[in-house]
Amino acid sequence: MGYKEIYRRYRQQILDGRLKPGERVPAIRVLASELQVARKTVEAAYEILTGEGYFVSQGAKGTHVNPDLQLPSVASVATSELILAPSPPSSESKGELRLGIPALDAFPHKKWLLLAGKIARSLRPEEMVVPPVMGYQPLREAIANYLNISRGLNCKPGQIFITNGYRANLQLILSVLAQPNDKVVFEDPGYFLGQRLLKHIAPSLHYVPVDQQGMDIDYLQRNHADARFAIVTPTHQSPLAVSLSLPRKHQLLEWAQQNNSWVIEDDYDGEFHYTRKVTPALKSLDIHERVIYTGTFSKTIMPAMRIGYLVMPLATVGRFSELGQILETGLPLLPQKILAQFINEGHFYRHLKKMRILYQQRRRMMLDAIQFMFPDLFEFELTGGGMHIVAFLKCDRQDTALAELWRKHELCVLPLSGWYAQQPKRYGLVIGYTNIQSVEQAQAILQRVAEKTRCLFSDPGGMGIPTQ
Ligand SMILES: Cc1ncc(COP(=O)(O)O)c(C=O)c1O
Structure with a gap:
């Protein structure tokens, strides 16, 4: 690489707004070693950039992008167009x-950071290799306990598959259990991100209307009795927030049992029910094991953590485990450890x-x-x-x-x-x-x-x- 190319790259970075006025650039010696070129080559590029006013050399403090540089705001024009479009x-x-x-103001940040620091410092070398594909075992245990106590399930830690959230859950479930043209039904109205994903991955996608009692199971039976998957939000329908009535829950489970179909329960915010009447998960009624329960910590902890999970019906654990080894890599260990501790110490x-x-x-x-x-x-x-x-x-x-x-x-x-x-x-x-x-x-x-x-x-x- 010659000095012209280095000059061109820096100039472009600055004009695109990716390098900002005042930002420090690497020392000549460091960049020369990084790019495996002679120091003289970098020196020549820096001299031109300085001569043209893009860089200023500040002696021992190093070389910086000129803090007084005034550029036409390419980036901000692009951003505002994006917002307005x-x-x-x-x-x-x-x-x-x-x-x-x-509620970002009400999250116990101090407690979380304290745990995070403690756990990061105690990470052992053997934990730095590869994380377990189905999730960190103590977290799987903590989730199973939580679901059994709070959401009325009866699952074992071995049935928990930890993923990075809703879309990963759907993709994994369909990869493991669906045939290419299996009919999938979704609520109408339904979660827009779910719809968008399913349009890509489920060629036979159909919709079932929702009313005050949740998904209309009569409609499902009349029009799509042959569906292999029904994806529902029974606790708080997304977006209408109505709950699937008890008679419909039983009707849905019976249909799934008779047709050998799967119900994917998306219990994304089931924790936040405010009436005295608790609404246990649909999965708590699932004696024939036709429900694949999915949950997330995006609503209870923070979406940026990207931790969700699914509960595999016992008969499918082998298939999930086998395909999981091919499709998945396991989530980063550190956040899983912090979360497990957060739950186990009672903060959750x-x-x-x-x-x-x-x-x-x-x-x-x-x-x-x-x-x-x-x-x-x-x-x-x-x-x-x-x-x-x-x-x-x-x-x-x-x-x-x-x-x-x-x-x-x-x-x-x-x-x-x-x-x-x-x-x-x-x-x-x-x-x-x-x-x-x-x-x-x-x-x-x-x-x-x-x-x-x-x-x-x-x-x-x-x-x-x-x-x-
Ligand atoms: C209906 C529904 N399901 C699931 C989720 C959870 O998504 P994730 O776990 O990917 O954050 C959300 C989040 O907004 C949602 O609205």
Whole structure:
């Protein structure tokens, strides 16, 4: 490599905004050794970059990108275009009222960091080799205990397969148990990321409508009795948050048993139920072992940790284990060890208890704020739990335009109609409330869009939006 190439690469990095003014660049000697070129070659490139004003040499402090460099903001133009372009909802969207993010202010960070430090320091050399494919054994034990006690299951640690979350769970299950053209049914409306993934990996994908009692099992039996997989969110339907009624739970299990089909239970936020009536998992009723239970720590700990799991029916453990060795690598050990300790020392249970109370309060705050700001625009069908609310539009269908408008103001809500695959659809906004700390804060957030929302529906005053 010659000096011109080194010069060109640095210049490009700076112009693209990847190297920022003030950032230090490697010493000539270090870069020469890294690129295996003579020091003179790097020196020549650095001299030109300095001569052109991209670099400044600061003696013993090394060479830096010129801190006074003023560049046309290529990166920021690109970013703002990205935000403004109507983009499909993504799990990486930023903003307030985001769906499914735990209360970040209420997580016991200190405790977590203390454990993390202790565990990182105690990692033994033999633990640095390869992690177990199905998960760190003490974590599998902790999860099995938790599910048996809190979610009414009756599983053994050997049935737990630790994964990096929902999508990994679905892919693994279908890889292990499905034939290429097996019929898969999904709820309508249903989790948009699930739908998107299944459109890629399940060629025969069909939908079953959801009503106040959850998935319509009569419809399933009438139209898709031959399905091999039914993917459901029985505790809090995603997104309507209704619970699958007990008669339908039994009907679904009976159908699965008679057809030798599998029910994939997605219990993503089953921990957060607020009524006195506990809602045990569907899996707790599964005497014939037709349910593959899936869970996640994204709602109870943090999504960035990327730890989820599935409970393999006993008869399938061999198949999962065999294919797991081919398809999977096991998750990084360190976060699994920290989590296992967090559960085993009782912090997890304490945290859940606190969050159940907090989320109930925050849900009330959010509802009060919406009703105050938009008294006639939305209506609610309050359910027993969940980490989001659905604000149904009372008499309008423009939820996509409304959500887009709110998202432009960093209110990261989703249009309900976008979660539907077929007609009839319902219209409204899916709103996360878990990080709302007061009614006033919620009102201040909504105030950012009050005026424009009124304009969108071009009925000034008609929806009773306060003008304050
Ligand atoms: C319906 C549903 N299932 C599962 C998950 C969990 O996803 P993951 O474990 O990949 O974070 C979520 C998260 O938002 C969800 O909304």
